[in-house]
Amino acid sequence: MILAVDTSLGTTVAVIDADGRTVAEASTPDPLGHAEVIGDLLAQVARPGITHVVAGMGPGPFTGLRIGIAAARAFALGRGIPLIPIPSHFAIALEADAAGPFAVVTDARRREIAVSVFDGLDADGIPNMIRPTRLEKRGDEIDEPALEATELSAAALARVGARALATGRTLADAEPLYLRSPDVVQPGALKRVGS
Numbered sequence: 001m002i003l004a005v006d007t008s009l010g011t012t013v014a015v016i017d018a019d020g021r022t023v024a025e026a027s028t029p030d031p032l033g034h035a036e037v038i039g040d041l042l043a044q045v046a047r048p049g050i051t052h053v054v055a056g057m058g059p060g061p062f063t064g065l066r067i068g069i070a071a072a073r074a075f076a077l078g079r080g081i082p083l084i085p086i087p088s089h090f091a092i093a094l095e096a097d098a099a100g101p102f103a104v105v106t107d108a109r110r111r112e113i114a115v116s117v118f119d120g121l122d123a124d125g126i127p128n129m130i131r132p133t134r135l136e137k138r139g140d141e142i143d144e145p146a147l148e149a150t151e152l153s154a155a156a157l158a159r160v161g162a163r164a165l166a167t168g169r170t171l172a173d174a175e176p177l178y179l180r181s182p183d184v185v186q187p188g189a190l191k192r193v194g195s
Contacts, residue, residue, distance in 0.1 A: 001049050003075065004158035005042070006056025007034045007068025008088040009106060013041045014154035015050065020162060022155040023047060029151050034067040042071065051081055054161030056088040058177035059106065059114040059133050065176045084161045085172040089116040091157035092149045093127035101130060105148040108179055111138045124167045126160060135179045
């Protein structure tokens with residue numbers, strides 16, 4: 001069984017079985033408050049027999065992503081099981097009913113959107129990304145038909161993870177897909193004050 005955790009949009013968690021069927025799923029669409037709900041959602045879906053954890057790696061806001069990824073890593077570490085990082089847009093693309101290239105679009109805040117372009121599924125049943133994720137100004141023209149998502153299914157994310165695991169593929173590295181730096185920065189050097 002595979003547990004998936006994603007906080008790129010709202011907060012969503014799910015468990016799928018070896019056949020890809022959803023065993024349990026819980027979510028909240030609120031794009032804030034991840035830290036307040038993640039523990040309760042994990043408690044709702046956790047089952048004995050979980051063998052892998054899939055972490056949604058974004059794109060998404062810095063703080064929100066960090067909470068979900070930290071929760072997924074902590075769960076995997078606590079159970080001594082592997083963590084599989086998967087880009088979040090793959091879950092949306094897996095459930096898309098689109099012929100030909102299409103763009104998965106999610107809100108990146110500050111009047112910007114995150115855009116990833118896919119074209120169907122590859123031979124392994126994994127969404128075929130043909131253009132990597134990028135930031136665009138909201139309102140700019142996108143060449144492909146756009147599928148704008150406000151939430152995603154953790155069960156779909158788990159299915160992508162299961163397919164990547166079955167074929168030995170790595171779809172993301174351990175670093176989250178932050179599309180911009182965090183707002184908080186290290187302070188500069190202290191100024192000398194004369195006496």
